[in-house]
Amino acid sequence: MNVAANHAVTLRLEDLVLKFSRKEKTINTIPISFSFREGEKRAILCGNRRIRDELLGSIYGLVQPASGRISHQGLVSWPLGLKGGLDGKLTLRQNMLFLSSLYQDRVVPLNIEKFLKTFLDAAGLSPRERLKDLRSRDQKLFFLMTALAFSFDVFLVPSAQFLMGSENDQVIKYLRTVFEARIENHTLITTSGNKKFLKDFCDQGLAIDASGQQIFEGSLDECFDWMKASSSQGDSVEESDIVDESLFSRDLSNEDNQSELLEII
Known part of the structure; x- marks a missing residue:
C-alpha cells in the first residue's frame, strides 16, 4: 500500500x-x-x-x-456518508439521476439504474420513496451509496459508520465492497x-x-x-x-439551489 x-x-x-x-x-x-x-x-x-x-x-x-x-489536482469528493447535493423532496431515483447528470463524466457503473437497484434491494427500499421520508439510518446509507457511484481523485471519509459492521449485514457488506473498488489507485x-x-x-x-x-x-x-x-x-x-453533521449539512444541502455544482477542480 x-x-x-x-x-x-x-x-x-x-x-x-x-x-x-x-x-x-x-x-x-x-x-x-x-x-x-x-x-x-x-x-x-x-x-x-x-x-x-x-x-x-x-x-x-x-x-x-x-x-x-x-490546492489540489483533480476532483475531490464531498465527505462520504454526508448529504452531498441531495434533495429531500426528490425520490431516491430522482436524486441518483440528478447527481449522475452533474458528474456524468465520473459515473462508474455502466448501468446506474442497476447499481441503484442492487443497493435498494439489499436495503429494502423503493426507488419511489422520497429521501426525506426515510429513517435516519437509511438516509445515511443512501448518502454513502450515491457518493460511491462516482470516481473521485480524492476521497474524503469523515466516518466509517456504514463501512464497518457485521458480515451478515448485506448492505454494509455491499457498500464496503464498492468502496474498496473506488479507492483503488486513488x-x-x-x-x-x-x-x-x-x-x-x-x-x-x-x-x-x-x-x-x-x-x-x-x-x-x-x-x-x-x-x-x-x-x-x-x-x-x-x-x-460520530460526526458533527451541523458543520457540513447546511453547506452540502442542495435543496434550495439545485444549480450549484458541488465540484472542486
Missing part, C-alpha cells in the same frame, strides 16, 4: 490555520503544511474531533480556514475514529495534537504510538465515529 515518493501530489495544505471554539473561546490552530499524493491512503489522527471535522471541511471547501492555502483521506477501519484501509498517518499542532507523520502504526506517547488521555484517538 505504500505510495512511491515520485507519485504526483493531489492535494497540498500550505500554512493552513483552522479556527474552532473551546470553552467559549475562539482558538486558532498552529499552521499545518502537508501534501497528499496520488494513491495515498492516509488517516488524520487527532483527539479533538472538531479539528478533524474542520480540516476535512476545509479540504472540501465547506469551511473557511482562518488563513493558509489549499487518494484516501480519512478522519474516522474507527481504528479497525484505519488499519484495514490506511498505511500512513498524520498525527495532530488537540491544539492543532502537527506532531508526527509516517506509518499508521508509528502515528498511533506517537499519539499514545505524546497525548493526554483526552487527546487520544477515540473509538467513537
Whole structure:
C-alpha cells in the first residue's frame, strides 16, 4: 500500500490555520503544511474531533480556514456518508439521476439504474420513496451509496459508520465492497475514529495534537504510538465515529439551489 515518493501530489495544505471554539473561546490552530499524493491512503489522527471535522471541511471547501492555502489536482469528493447535493423532496431515483447528470463524466457503473437497484434491494427500499421520508439510518446509507457511484481523485471519509459492521449485514457488506473498488489507485483521506477501519484501509498517518499542532507523520502504526506517547488521555484517538453533521449539512444541502455544482477542480 505504500505510495512511491515520485507519485504526483493531489492535494497540498500550505500554512493552513483552522479556527474552532473551546470553552467559549475562539482558538486558532498552529499552521499545518502537508501534501497528499496520488494513491495515498492516509488517516488524520487527532483527539479533538472538531479539528478533524474542520480540516476535512476545509479540504472540501465547506469551511473557511482562518488563513493558509489549499490546492489540489483533480476532483475531490464531498465527505462520504454526508448529504452531498441531495434533495429531500426528490425520490431516491430522482436524486441518483440528478447527481449522475452533474458528474456524468465520473459515473462508474455502466448501468446506474442497476447499481441503484442492487443497493435498494439489499436495503429494502423503493426507488419511489422520497429521501426525506426515510429513517435516519437509511438516509445515511443512501448518502454513502450515491457518493460511491462516482470516481473521485480524492476521497474524503469523515466516518466509517456504514463501512464497518457485521458480515451478515448485506448492505454494509455491499457498500464496503464498492468502496474498496473506488479507492483503488486513488487518494484516501480519512478522519474516522474507527481504528479497525484505519488499519484495514490506511498505511500512513498524520498525527495532530488537540491544539492543532502537527506532531508526527509516517506509518499508521508509528502515528498511533506517537499519539499514545505524546497525548493526554483526552487527546487520544477515540473509538467513537460520530460526526458533527451541523458543520457540513447546511453547506452540502442542495435543496434550495439545485444549480450549484458541488465540484472542486
